[in-house]
Amino acid sequence: MSARTYLNGIEGAWIPTHDRGLMYGDGLFETVLFVDGVAPLWPRHRTRLEAGVARLGFALPPIDALLAVAQQASSGLARAAVRITVTRGVGERGYAPPVPAMPNWIVAASSAPVVAPDWCARGIRVRCCSLRLAAQPLLAGLKHLNRLEQVLARAEWNDAEIAEGLLGDSAGRVIGATAANLFAVRGGRLLTPALDECGVAGVCRAEVLARREVAVGSLTWNELMHADEVFLTSSLRGILPVRGIDAQTFAPGAVTRGLQQEWRALGLMEPADG
Amino acid sequence: MSARTYLNGIEGAWIPTHDRGLMYGDGLFETVLFVDGVAPLWPRHRTRLEAGVARLGFALPPIDALLAVAQQASSGLARAAVRITVTRGVGERGYAPPVPAMPNWIVAASSAPVVAPDWCARGIRVRCCSLRLAAQPLLAGLKHLNRLEQVLARAEWNDAEIAEGLLGDSAGRVIGATAANLFAVRGGRLLTPALDECGVAGVCRAEVLARREVAVGSLTWNELMHADEVFLTSSLRGILPVRGIDAQTFAPGAVTRGLQQEWRALGLMEPADG
Numbered sequence: 001m002s003a004r005t006y007l008n009g010i011e012g013a014w015i016p017t018h019d020r021g022l023m024y025g026d027g028l029f030e031t032v033l034f035v036d037g038v039a040p041l042w043p044r045h046r047t048r049l050e051a052g053v054a055r056l057g058f059a060l061p062p063i064d065a066l067l068a069v070a071q072q073a074s075s076g077l078a079r080a081a082v083r084i085t086v087t088r089g090v091g092e093r094g095y096a097p098p099v100p101a102m103p104n105w106i107v108a109a110s111s112a113p114v115v116a117p118d119w120c121a122r123g124i125r126v127r128c129c130s131l132r133l134a135a136q137p138l139l140a141g142l143k144h145l146n147r148l149e150q151v152l153a154r155a156e157w158n159d160a161e162i163a164e165g166l167l168g169d170s171a172g173r174v175i176g177a178t179a180a181n182l183f184a185v186r187g188g189r190l191l192t193p194a195l196d197e198c199g200v201a202g203v204c205r206a207e208v209l210a211r212r213e214v215a216v217g218s219l220t221w222n223e224l225m226h227a228d229e230v231f232l233t234s235s236l237r238g239i240l241p242v243r244g245i246d247a248q249t250f251a252p253g254a255v256t257r258g259l260q261q262e263w264r265a266l267g268l269m270e271p272a273d274g
Numbered sequence: 275m276s277a278r279t280y281l282n283g284i285e286g287a288w289i290p291t292h293d294r295g296l297m298y299g300d301g302l303f304e305t306v307l308f309v310d311g312v313a314p315l316w317p318r319h320r321t322r323l324e325a326g327v328a329r330l331g332f333a334l335p336p337i338d339a340l341l342a343v344a345q346q347a348s349s350g351l352a353r354a355a356v357r358i359t360v361t362r363g364v365g366e367r368g369y370a371p372p373v374p375a376m377p378n379w380i381v382a383a384s385s386a387p388v389v390a391p392d393w394c395a396r397g398i399r400v401r402c403c404s405l406r407l408a409a410q411p412l413l414a415g416l417k418h419l420n421r422l423e424q425v426l427a428r429a430e431w432n433d434a435e436i437a438e439g440l441l442g443d444s445a446g447r448v449i450g451a452t453a454a455n456l457f458a459v460r461g462g463r464l465l466t467p468a469l470d471e472c473g474v475a476g477v478c479r480a481e482v483l484a485r486r487e488v489a490v491g492s493l494t495w496n497e498l499m500h501a502d503e504v505f506l507t508s509s510l511r512g513i514l515p516v517r518g519i520d521a522q523t524f525a526p527g528a529v530t531r532g533l534q535q536e537w538r539a540l541g542l543m544e545p546a547d548g
Contacts, residue, residue: 005291014288015296017279017380022289022359024421025299056422057429081367085296088425093355093384095421095428095452106291110367134408134472135444138426146420147298147369148330151362152412154369155331170409178369198408 004073005108009065019104021087024095025145027103028052030084030203033112033236034074035267039082041235042067044203049086052142058088058101066105073109079270081112081236087145115237120260120269123243123252124163124232126177128221129153132170135197143200150178164232166224166245169198174219180234181205184219184227185255191215204233204268208259229253238269278347279382283339293378295361298369299419301377302326303359304477307386307510308348309541313356315509316341318477323360326416332362332375340379347383353544355386355510361419389511394534394543397517397526398437398506400451402495403427406444409471417474424452438506440498440519443472448493454508455479458493458501459529465489478507478542482533503527512543 005013020026030045039045046063053060066084074080085106091098131153139146153165164177175193176182181202183192192209194216195201208214224230230242230250239259241252263269279287294300304319313319320337327334340358348354359380365372405427413420427439438451449467450456455476457466466483468490469475482488498504504516504524513533515526537543 007291013291015291017281017287017289017359017382019296020425022293022296022361022419023303023357024425025419026422026425029297056426083297085291087296093387095424096432097425097429099432108291113367131412134410136408136423138405139422144422145296145299146422148300148413148418148420149410150369151294151298151300151371152330155371158370158373 005106006069006073007106008104009069013108015104015106016090018090019087020089020091021085021104021145026056026097027085027087027145028056029086029143029145031235032070032082032084033268034071034077034080034082034109036078037071037074039070040266040268041203041207044206048143048201048203049084052144053086053103055138055142056088056144057097058103061086061103061105066107069107070109073107077109077111079112080109082107082109085145112236115240115270117272119163119240120272123241123250125161125244126164126166126242127157127162127246129156129165129167129178131156131167133167133175133198135169137197140197140199141195141201154178163240168221172220174221174224175199177232180232180237180240183208183214183231183233184224185229185253186223186227189215190255191217191219193217193219202233202235204235204238208233211262212259229256231256231259238263279380280343280347281380282378283343287382289378289380290364292364293361294363294365295359295378295419300330300371301359301361301419302330303357303417303419305509306344306356306358307542308345308351308354308356310352311345311348313344314540314542315477315481318480322417322475322477323358326418327360327377329412329416330362330418331371332377335360335377335379340381343381344383347381351383351385353386354383356381356383359419386510389514389544391546393437393514394546397515397524399435399518400438400440400516401431401436401520403430403439403441403452405430405441407441407449407472409443411471414471414473415469415475428452437514442495446494448495448498449473451506454506454511454514457482457488457505457507458498459503459527460497460501463489464529465491465493467491467493476507476509478509478512482507485536486533503530505530505533512537
């Protein structure tokens with residue numbers, strides 16, 4: 001699957017079975033888009049990784065070496081998806097974290113997924129998942145390695161025409177998609193769900209928040225279904241208009257199109273006729 | 275840390291970095307006590323593993339081969355702790371589970387932890403963790419690889435005199451400990467928390483449920499603090515009386531002592547004077 005994989009900077013695709021990343025999901029990951037060897041959103045990935053290890057309570061691996069290895073791994077790929085995994089490393093038996101930890105870091109590069117031009121132009125069809133995300137404020141927002149909820153949600157359908165599944169919480173709020181964040185436009189306002197209790201705070205979402213005035217808060221399913229525009233954001237796929245949520249249809253609007261244009265200018269999406 | 279480790283039955287302590295167990299915590303584990311090459315609670319571990327892979331939606335690895343490898347790994351150790359990890363294996367990029375999956379299974383044996391005689395005799399001191407377990411009915415009860423909550427809870431203290439941390443949910447109910455289940459005796463009734471929304475349903479807990487009449491339901495912190503007896507159960511440590519929860523003290527009673535005696539007869543705990 002991966003073109004090139006490195007463990008702690010050394011080429012190799014194997015990790016000790018007693019790494020806490022495998023034993024407990026004790027770590028974090030980033031999925032970074034490299035375009036001709038450059039990652040336009042790298043500062044945001046780096047910021048999220050720094051915040052993540054701080055919240056989990058271990059030291060960041062050497063971040064400059066990590067970036068250099070990621071660039072090296074992506075070389076020769078016009079558009080590379082580089083997964084960076086950082087774990088707390090190996091410890092004694094049991095949940096107690098080793099102090100100090102000796103984190104392990106993995107860099108794995110492969111060709112970025114090709115997004116169908118039709119998905120960018122007309123939009124994607126998505127469904128509502130029956131799984132409800134659990135509320136855990138101590139982990140909310142982090143892109144950590146405990147992703148069984150996303151795995152179970154993604155296993156709810158296998159229709160290739162359905163690009164994504166939307167996820168809500170047990171209080172009836174929309175949170176996002178299995179591997180993307182969600183935005184809606186209602187009455188001229190751009191909205192995105194707050195991620196204080198569950199969900200992953202994506203870097204592409206952060207980039208939108210930096211470029212637009214966005215109301216970050218609660219979004220009910222009913223509010224979503226009556227939105228004027230709906231789109232998903234993803235570091236690998238950019239800005240994707242939603243044209244259908246189950247039987248409800250939507251049309252891409254000016255806000256979605258404006259952001260897509262900026263993402264293309266940044267190299268984060270391929271040209272419209274590409 | 276581990277004396278002997280096997281991947282899919284072959285000696286070796288490394289796993290591919292793109293195994294879904296590491297990428298997403300997409301798998302399960304068991305920690306099995308072997309006494310002179312025999313695991314008295316093996317049927318319960320096997321039953322839980324079968325139920326776990328069924329709920330996660332992938333096939334069980336060859337279970338007889340797995341037991342044989344676990345026995346082999348434990349050989350030469352009078353009391354061995356054998357961790358069995360089963361993952362969904364390697365897949366394509368993304369959360370969608372591969373169909374069919376090719377599970378990977380890891381067996382790692384080491385000497386079982388020695389339980390201080392004083393812990394068995396007088397009991398252990400525990401604390402109440404501030405972390406609240408999130409409610410996810412689809413994963414509740416499973417010993418899956420998404421264990422960041424336990425890691426964060428266990429990181430709340432580093433006083434070696436405190437043997438365990440108790441965990442509750444956001445509704446004010448007691449659920450268990452970071453790596454053990456909890457029982458309380460109140461007014462002659464034996465109680466243990468229901469694990470329909472969070473928590474891990476331990477095999478030692480299952481053995482107690484099979485041997486005693488137990489009320490499985492809701493237990494508040496206040497009810498716990500006024501219990502006549504409190505004890506923890508663990509496959510590696512057996513039946514451990516609790517003599518203190520923060521400042522509240524307890525004395526081991528007849529129910530706890532009776533179970534300890536049975537556990538010793540089964541070989542699941544070392545003799546009282548051992």
